[in-house]
Amino acid sequence: MTEFAVGVLADLPSDRATRVEHGNTAVAVFRLGDEVHAIADRCSHAEASLSDGDVFDSEVECPRHGAAFDFTTGQALTLPASKPVAVYVTEIRDGSVFIEIPDEETANE
Numbered sequence: 001m002t003e004f005a006v007g008v009l010a011d012l013p014s015d016r017a018t019r020v021e022h023g024n025t026a027v028a029v030f031r032l033g034d035e036v037h038a039i040a041d042r043c044s045h046a047e048a049s050l051s052d053g054d055v056f057d058s059e060v061e062c063p064r065h066g067a068a069f070d071f072t073t074g075q076a077l078t079l080p081a082s083k084p085v086a087v088y089v090t091e092i093r094d095g096s097v098f099i100e101i102p103d104e105e106t107a108n109e
Contacts, residue, residue: 001089001100001101001102001103002022002100002101002102002103003098003099003100004022004098004099004101005096005097005098006018006020006029006036006038006096006097006098006099007096007097008095008096008097009031009034009036009092009095009096009097010095012029012031012036012097013031014031014032014033015055016055017029017030017041017050017051017052017053017055017060017071018030018051019041019049019051019052020099022099022101025040025101026040026041026042026049026051027039027040027041027088027099027101028040028041028049028050028051028060028071029051029090029097029099030055030058030060030071032058032072034092035090036090036092036097037058037071037072037087037090038087038088038089038090038099039060039069039071039074039085039086039087039088040074040085040086040088042085043062043064043065043067043069043081043085044067044069044076044081044082044083044084044085045062045064045065045067045076045080045081045082045083046062046064046065046080048062048063048064048065049063050062050069050071050085055071058070058071058072059071059077062081065080065081066078066080067079067080067081068081069081069084069085072087073087074086074087088100088101
C-alpha cells in the first residue's frame with residue numbers, strides 16, 4: 001500500500017467532493033462530519049469524475065448519467081451504473097488526512 005497526505009480535515013468541505021491525485025490515481029474525497037471517505041474518482045458506468053457530482057448525505061451522483069454511489073462503501077445504488085467503484089482506506093492523524101491506495105494503482109507513477 002502507498003499512503004499519501006491529502007491535507008487538513010478542517011479544510012475539506014462537507015457539502016461536496018474534493019478531487020486529489022497521487023501519480024496516475026485520481027481520488028474523490030468526501031467529508032462526513034469528522035469522518036473522511038475516499039473512492040476512485042471515475043464512474044464505473046462511463047468516464048466521468050465523481051468529484052464533480054452532487055453530494056447527498058453519504059451518496060454522490062455521477063454528473064454524466066445520474067448514477068448514484070455510496071461513497072462509504074463504493075456500491076452503485078442506481079442505474080445506469082451496476083458495478084461498484086474502488087474504496088480507499090482513510091486515516092486522520094493530528095488533524096491531517098491520509099489515504100492508502102494499492103501499490104498496483106501506483107505502479108505506473
